[in-house]
Amino acid sequence: MRGRYERGGRVGRGEREAVADGVRLYEAARAVAGDHARAVDAVRAALKPLHDAAVARELDALPVSRLQDVTEGRLRLGNVEKNGFGTVGRVLDAGAYRLRQIPGVGQRTADQALAAARRLAEAVHETVAVRIDVDRPEPDTTALVTALHVLVEAGPGARRAVDRAAALAERMGPPLAGAKPAVGRFRMLLAGQEKRARALAAVAEVRELTEEAAREGLPELFAQASVDLLRGPSSEVAAWVDFELRSAEYYSLLAEISGRLPDAAAAEGFLPEGIAERVRAQQLDDTHRRVSLRGYQAFGARFALAQRKVVLGDEMGLGKTIQAIAVLAHLAAEGQSHFVVVCPASVLVNWTREIEARSALRAVVLHGPDRHEAFADWKGRGGVGVTTYEALRGFPAPGGGEVGLLVVDEAHAVKNPQAKRSQAVALWAERCERALFMTGTPMENRVGEFRNLVRMLDAGVADALGGQGGPVGSVAFRKAVAPVYLRRNQEDVLTELPSLQRTDEWEQPSASDDAAYREAVYAGNFMAMRRAAYARPANSAKLERLREIVREAGENGQKTVVFSYFKDVLSVVKDALAAELAGGGATVCGPLDGSVPAARRQGIVDEFAAVPGPAVLLAQIQAAGVGLNMQAASVVVLCEPQIKPTIEHQAVARAHRMGQVRPVRVHRLLTTGGVDERLVAMLEEKSRLFDAYARRSAVAEADPDAVDVSDTELARRIVEEEQARLGAGDTSEGRPVPDRP
The missing domain is CATH 1.10.150.20 (5' to 3' exonuclease, C-terminal subdomain)
Incomplete structure (x- = not known):
C-alpha cells in the first residue's frame, strides 16, 4: 500500500505547511469580515433608538x-x-x-x-433621516457617534480589506476543502488515486492563492484592518471632535448602514437608462484613493470614466473635487502617470491639499515664477500638475495620449470662446483623451454659454443643442446633453444636510442713505447706487442690521461670514464691526479680496476656522465665493444682492455644504424702493431659467434665451428707470460706470 501511495502522490511537510498557511489566511479573511460586521451592528444598535x-x-x-x-x-x-x-x-x-x-x-x-x-x-x-446635533450631545447621539467613529477611523483601508477578504474567502474555501485529505498521511494512504490527485491539485491552488495574496500584501491589510476595527475612540470627546471635523464621512457611513440612500434616479442625475446602465457597469479602482465615496459620488466618477469627456455640474457642496480625485486615482491604477488640473488661483492650495490628503498621487504646483521648472519636473516624473487658467497658456499643449485626464475646475470661467483662457483650455481638451469639466453653474445667463463648454468636449452634442433645429425647452435640452452632462442637487442626495434658512432683511433707508442713493442715481452711477447704503456709515440702516446679526451670532457662539461685491463696503463693515466687537473677544478675519495672493486665501479661511469662539470673516464675493470651503460659518450675510443668482448660490454653498454640522442662516441685506428691489426681481427670473435648464425641473417649456440680458444692458435699464422714478430729468445722459468693485 505504501508503494501505491508513493506512486500516486506524496504529501510532505511543504504541502502541509501550504495548507496551514491557506487556513491562516482564510481565517484572517473571515476575522476581518466578522470584525467589520460587529462594528456595523454596533452602529445599527446605536441608531435604532434615535431613528425610532x-x-x-x-x-x-x-x-x-x-x-x-x-x-x-x-x-x-x-x-x-x-x-x-x-x-x-x-x-x-x-x-x-x-x-x-x-x-x-x-x-x-x-x-x-x-x-x-x-x-x-x-x-x-x-x-426619515437621523440628524446628529453637534451642539446637543445627548447620550444616545454620543453612542452613535462613537460607534461610527470606529468605522471612520478604520477608513477606506478597512473597507478595501473587507471586500478583498470576501473575494479571497470565496476563492479559497473550495480548494481548502479539497485539500483536507492532504493534511495527514493516513488519509492520503486510504484515498484512491483520483482523490489523491484532486487533493494535491487543491494544495497547489491553495499555495498559489496564498502566494498571490502575499504579493498583494493582503495578510498585512487584513491584520491592520482588524486592529483598526477593534480599536475604539480614546474618549467620547475625541469622537465628537472628529465628527465635527469629518462629518461628511460619518453621514456617508450612516446612510449606507441604515439603507437610507438617496433616490437612485436622483443620485444618477436622472440620466437616460441606456447611459446610466453603461455607467453602472464601469469599474472603479480605489487602490490609490484614501477616501470613501458616497454612492452618488462613485456614480459621478464612473460617469466621467465611461463617457470620457464630460461636464460634472453637481450643485455646490456635493464633493466634485473628491469625484475628480477618484477618477485620477482609477486612471493611475490603470497605468496613467500624467494629469493636469486647471483651476482659479484662489483654490490652487486647496486642490494640492485635497490631492495629497485624499489620494496617493503626487501633486505638483505649476504656478508662480518657477512654474516652467515645475512643468519640466512634472513632465519627467509625472503626477498631478495643478495650474491656473493664465499659467496654462504658457505651457505647450500635450501630444496625444500624454495626459491621462484634464480636469477644469470652475469651468464656467471658460465659457467665452473668444477669450484666450478659453482657447487654451479648448486646445488642451482636444489633445487629451479624457476631460472632466467641473462647475456648479454651467449656465449663468444663457444656454448658449453652456453650449460653448459642451463644444470643447463633444461638437456633435453641441451642434444638437444649437440653432433652429435644436431642442426647445428644458426637458428636451437635458435629454440632448445627457451624454456629456451630469448634475445632482443637494436636496436630492444629502438627506442629512442641516437646514438652510434664507431671510431677506428689508430695511427702510435712513435719510442719509436716501440722499446718497439719489446722488448716485442723478450721476447715473449704477455701482454707486448698489453700495449707497454704506456710503455714510454713521446712519446706515443696513450697517445697523448687520451689527445686530453679528452680535446675535456671537452671543450664540456662532461664526459669521460677510460677503460683498465691493472692497470699500468690506472696509466700512470692518471698521463698524471692530467698534462693535471691541472688548467682546470676537475676532474679525480678512478682508479676503482679490488683492490677497491665492496661496494666502486658504490660510485666512483656516485662521477663521481655528478661532475657538465667535469670529467674523469678511470676504469679497468674487474672491471667496468660489472654491474655498467655509463650513466653520453657520451665519452668512450678503451685504447687497448680486447681478447673477449663481454668485449668491456659490457664496452660500461655501458654508452650506457637505461637512456642515449646524443649520445655516443666510441674511441678505436689502433696502426698499430702489435698485435692490429691481435686482431681487431680476434674480428670481434668472433663477427660473437656471432651474429649467441646468437643474432637474418640470418647468414648462420656454425659450432658453428669452430672459437673457447682459450686465451692461441691465445696469443701463435700471439707471434709466430709477432716474425717471426720482425725476432726475433727461435719462439719456445717465450712463452706468463700469462694473468694478
Whole structure:
C-alpha cells in the first residue's frame, strides 16, 4: 500500500505547511469580515433608538387629516380629532379599542384609520433621516457617534480589506476543502488515486492563492484592518471632535448602514437608462484613493470614466473635487502617470491639499515664477500638475495620449470662446483623451454659454443643442446633453444636510442713505447706487442690521461670514464691526479680496476656522465665493444682492455644504424702493431659467434665451428707470460706470 501511495502522490511537510498557511489566511479573511460586521451592528444598535424617536416625532407632527389622503377621502375623522387625537402618532398610540370609545367611531372606521396610519408610519420609517446635533450631545447621539467613529477611523483601508477578504474567502474555501485529505498521511494512504490527485491539485491552488495574496500584501491589510476595527475612540470627546471635523464621512457611513440612500434616479442625475446602465457597469479602482465615496459620488466618477469627456455640474457642496480625485486615482491604477488640473488661483492650495490628503498621487504646483521648472519636473516624473487658467497658456499643449485626464475646475470661467483662457483650455481638451469639466453653474445667463463648454468636449452634442433645429425647452435640452452632462442637487442626495434658512432683511433707508442713493442715481452711477447704503456709515440702516446679526451670532457662539461685491463696503463693515466687537473677544478675519495672493486665501479661511469662539470673516464675493470651503460659518450675510443668482448660490454653498454640522442662516441685506428691489426681481427670473435648464425641473417649456440680458444692458435699464422714478430729468445722459468693485 505504501508503494501505491508513493506512486500516486506524496504529501510532505511543504504541502502541509501550504495548507496551514491557506487556513491562516482564510481565517484572517473571515476575522476581518466578522470584525467589520460587529462594528456595523454596533452602529445599527446605536441608531435604532434615535431613528425610532425621529419617526415618533414625525408622526406626532402629521395631522390626522393626512389619513384621508391615504384613503382617498373615505374616512370621516372629525370626531377623532375633536377627542384629542389630532395627529397620526396619537391615533397609532390609541389603538383600535380606544378609538372605538369615541362617539360615532365604529369598528370599521377604527380599523381603516389604523391601517392608514400604519401605512404612513411605514413610509415615514423608510424616509426619515437621523440628524446628529453637534451642539446637543445627548447620550444616545454620543453612542452613535462613537460607534461610527470606529468605522471612520478604520477608513477606506478597512473597507478595501473587507471586500478583498470576501473575494479571497470565496476563492479559497473550495480548494481548502479539497485539500483536507492532504493534511495527514493516513488519509492520503486510504484515498484512491483520483482523490489523491484532486487533493494535491487543491494544495497547489491553495499555495498559489496564498502566494498571490502575499504579493498583494493582503495578510498585512487584513491584520491592520482588524486592529483598526477593534480599536475604539480614546474618549467620547475625541469622537465628537472628529465628527465635527469629518462629518461628511460619518453621514456617508450612516446612510449606507441604515439603507437610507438617496433616490437612485436622483443620485444618477436622472440620466437616460441606456447611459446610466453603461455607467453602472464601469469599474472603479480605489487602490490609490484614501477616501470613501458616497454612492452618488462613485456614480459621478464612473460617469466621467465611461463617457470620457464630460461636464460634472453637481450643485455646490456635493464633493466634485473628491469625484475628480477618484477618477485620477482609477486612471493611475490603470497605468496613467500624467494629469493636469486647471483651476482659479484662489483654490490652487486647496486642490494640492485635497490631492495629497485624499489620494496617493503626487501633486505638483505649476504656478508662480518657477512654474516652467515645475512643468519640466512634472513632465519627467509625472503626477498631478495643478495650474491656473493664465499659467496654462504658457505651457505647450500635450501630444496625444500624454495626459491621462484634464480636469477644469470652475469651468464656467471658460465659457467665452473668444477669450484666450478659453482657447487654451479648448486646445488642451482636444489633445487629451479624457476631460472632466467641473462647475456648479454651467449656465449663468444663457444656454448658449453652456453650449460653448459642451463644444470643447463633444461638437456633435453641441451642434444638437444649437440653432433652429435644436431642442426647445428644458426637458428636451437635458435629454440632448445627457451624454456629456451630469448634475445632482443637494436636496436630492444629502438627506442629512442641516437646514438652510434664507431671510431677506428689508430695511427702510435712513435719510442719509436716501440722499446718497439719489446722488448716485442723478450721476447715473449704477455701482454707486448698489453700495449707497454704506456710503455714510454713521446712519446706515443696513450697517445697523448687520451689527445686530453679528452680535446675535456671537452671543450664540456662532461664526459669521460677510460677503460683498465691493472692497470699500468690506472696509466700512470692518471698521463698524471692530467698534462693535471691541472688548467682546470676537475676532474679525480678512478682508479676503482679490488683492490677497491665492496661496494666502486658504490660510485666512483656516485662521477663521481655528478661532475657538465667535469670529467674523469678511470676504469679497468674487474672491471667496468660489472654491474655498467655509463650513466653520453657520451665519452668512450678503451685504447687497448680486447681478447673477449663481454668485449668491456659490457664496452660500461655501458654508452650506457637505461637512456642515449646524443649520445655516443666510441674511441678505436689502433696502426698499430702489435698485435692490429691481435686482431681487431680476434674480428670481434668472433663477427660473437656471432651474429649467441646468437643474432637474418640470418647468414648462420656454425659450432658453428669452430672459437673457447682459450686465451692461441691465445696469443701463435700471439707471434709466430709477432716474425717471426720482425725476432726475433727461435719462439719456445717465450712463452706468463700469462694473468694478
